[in-house]
Amino acid sequence: MRHAVISADPSPGGMFRRWPFFQRLLSWTKPYAPEERGSRYYERYDWNSLIGDEDRLRAIQPGLMDGTSYFPARAEMEASLATFAREAGLQIRYGCRWTGTRREGDGFVLETTAGEYRCRVPVFAFGMAEPWKPDIPGLDVVPHYADTRAPETYAGRRIFIIGKEVSAFELANGFLPWAKQIVLGSPRPVALSVVTKSLVGVRARYVQPYEDHILGGGVVLVNATIDEVVRTPAGFRVRTMRSDGGGPLVFEVDDVIATTGFTPPIGDLPTLGAQTSGRTKIPALTPLFESIGLPGAYMAGTVTQGAPGLKKHGMPSSSGAVHGHRYNARILARHLAQTYFGIDPVRPQLKADAVLPYLLAEVTRAPELWHQKSYLARTILVDGSRGIIDDGILPLQLFVDSGGPDGVAVTVEANPAGDIYPAVYIRKDNAIIEHLLPSNPLLDFETAEHRKQLADALGPLGL
Numbered sequence: 001m002r003h004a005v006i007s008a009d010p011s012p013g014g015m016f017r018r019w020p021f022f023q024r025l026l027s028w029t030k031p032y033a034p035e036e037r038g039s040r041y042y043e044r045y046d047w048n049s050l051i052g053d054e055d056r057l058r059a060i061q062p063g064l065m066d067g068t069s070y071f072p073a074r075a076e077m078e079a080s081l082a083t084f085a086r087e088a089g090l091q092i093r094y095g096c097r098w099t100g101t102r103r104e105g106d107g108f109v110l111e112t113t114a115g116e117y118r119c120r121v122p123v124f125a126f127g128m129a130e131p132w133k134p135d136i137p138g139l140d141v142v143p144h145y146a147d148t149r150a151p152e153t154y155a156g157r158r159i160f161i162i163g164k165e166v167s168a169f170e171l172a173n174g175f176l177p178w179a180k181q182i183v184l185g186s187p188r189p190v191a192l193s194v195v196t197k198s199l200v201g202v203r204a205r206y207v208q209p210y211e212d213h214i215l216g217g218g219v220v221l222v223n224a225t226i227d228e229v230v231r232t233p234a235g236f237r238v239r240t241m242r243s244d245g246g247g248p249l250v251f252e253v254d255d256v257i258a259t260t261g262f263t264p265p266i267g268d269l270p271t272l273g274a275q276t277s278g279r280t281k282i283p284a285l286t287p288l289f290e291s292i293g294l295p296g297a298y299m300a301g302t303v304t305q306g307a308p309g310l311k312k313h314g315m316p317s318s319s320g321a322v323h324g325h326r327y328n329a330r331i332l333a334r335h336l337a338q339t340y341f342g343i344d345p346v347r348p349q350l351k352a353d354a355v356l357p358y359l360l361a362e363v364t365r366a367p368e369l370w371h372q373k374s375y376l377a378r379t380i381l382v383d384g385s386r387g388i389i390d391d392g393i394l395p396l397q398l399f400v401d402s403g404g405p406d407g408v409a410v411t412v413e414a415n416p417a418g419d420i421y422p423a424v425y426i427r428k429d430n431a432i433i434e435h436l437l438p439s440n441p442l443l444d445f446e447t448a449e450h451r452k453q454l455a456d457a458l459g460p461l462g463l
């Protein structure tokens with residue numbers, strides 16, 4: 001399978017060549033973990049390394065960290081990505097920008113600053129790092145997160161941050177030692193991941209401004225619509241309207257920063273039919289990351305959040321971050337190899353009595369299932385002619401929504417109460433039966449009770 005990789009950047013690292021602004025990630029890597037570093041199970045504790053099949057490509061991130069934090073510094077993440085690219089021998093053409101797209105025959109032509117590339121299957125991994133601002137009067141003159149200046153230039157200043165999501169709190173946290181006052185304003189109250197018991201909301205790592213606010217330390221969180229931002233001789237005037245009906249509030253500040261989000265640089269794909277969703281125009285994708293509206297074009301990286309999955313209990317996937325989308329990429333590679341290049345991956349056969357312990361080990365330790373809860377599943381097919389087949393890690397939605405041979409898919413799920421437990425989906429004669437196994441205080445799903453309940457669930461499959 002021949003392929004070419006192009007990037008507009010001059011070197012590896014993508015968005016991590018610049019951000020997070022305060023130079024430390026929010027995704028962790030534990031150099032010392034319950035599983036052996038470099039094993040597949042260790043990936044559960046290392047959210048940041050890219051994943052390769054060869055041992056030398058595994059667990060690169062922890063070897064590049066200096067022990068001061070389990071959140072890698074931005075430069076350590078950049079080094080990890082560069083090391084992976086070098087060690088894997090990736091052939092990447094840097095400084096080459098994709099500028100246009102045409103369909104030709106059963107493939108595509110990609111126009112770039114270095115000429116045209118013809119391909120059967122394009123995979124777009126253009127990230128989601130273009131600044132996005134809502135249509136609010138005066139916001140056009142307000143710097144975006146992407147334009148934040150060096151922290152010391154905010155010393156002694158009053159800063160209004162528009163937004164109350166992760167990037168707002170990252171900046172507020174970094175400004176605590178510098179700013180005279182920090183106001184965070186947006187219509188809705190802040191959501192905290194430790195309260196939603198999920199990745200939804202501001203991560204614990206950036207919660208300090210919230211504590212400062214509730215203890216009256218000087219940070220102000222205000223729930224209000226931003227009606228207008230006006231430049232004044234001294235700085236900015238921000239006119240807001242309180243969401244609780246409390247009327248208008250006006251802020252005179254030295255600086256305003258819009259932490260209003262990012263959008264993908266999707267180029268001309270919408271004109272070719274690619275559908276997008278939401279205000280930030282995330283590409284709409286099938287469960288196997290193919291563009292809805294532009295068949296034959298696929299996406300990888302953070303934009304795979306455009307394949308939402310089942311969203312059980314309203315929980316989103318982790319596809320926006322490395323620990324989620326690295327597994328989507330592997331699934332996509334396998335799908336493209338099978339569909340377009342006739343390469344069928346090895347799918348091991350299992351003995352009937354091996355299925356139950358294997359599935360319990362997977363729900364207890366598999367990094368794909370822990371990082372992509374209710375989204376990716378270990379899938380076993382029971383196929384009359386081929387026997388019992390380990391069909392690998394696949395999107396749960398694919399197993400549940402599309403017909404196929406009898407089989408079982410197991411995943412790890414979480415609910416709003418914060419319980420984490422295995423879920424088992426049995427497909428028999430194209431009907432799906434769902435079984436939720438119990439949670440466990442030590443997250444050990446290999447107990448006698450789990451064995452018994454899984455055995456009962458597998459009964460209809462004769463396993």
Ligand SMILES: Cc1cc2nc3c(=O)[nH]c(=O)nc-3n(C[C@H](O)[C@H](O)[C@H](O)COP(=O)(O)OP(=O)(O)OC[C@H]3O[C@@H](n4cnc5c(N)ncnc54)[C@H](O)[C@@H]3O)c2cc1C
Binds near residue numbers: 019
């Ligand atoms: C402020 C911020 C902080 C974040 N922090 C974290 C974190 O701590 N941990 C985490 O896991 N995730 C984090 N994320 C999410 C993060 O963006 C992704 O996990 C990761 O960077 C996505 O990788 P990617 O390859 O999809 O995109 P990117 O890293 O954005 O890479 C996209 C690449 O596409 C190239 N490109 C774009 N357009 C073109 C074009 N027209 N032609 C050629 N090349 C092009 C770009 O030059 C770039 O090299 C953060 C996101 C933001 C915005």
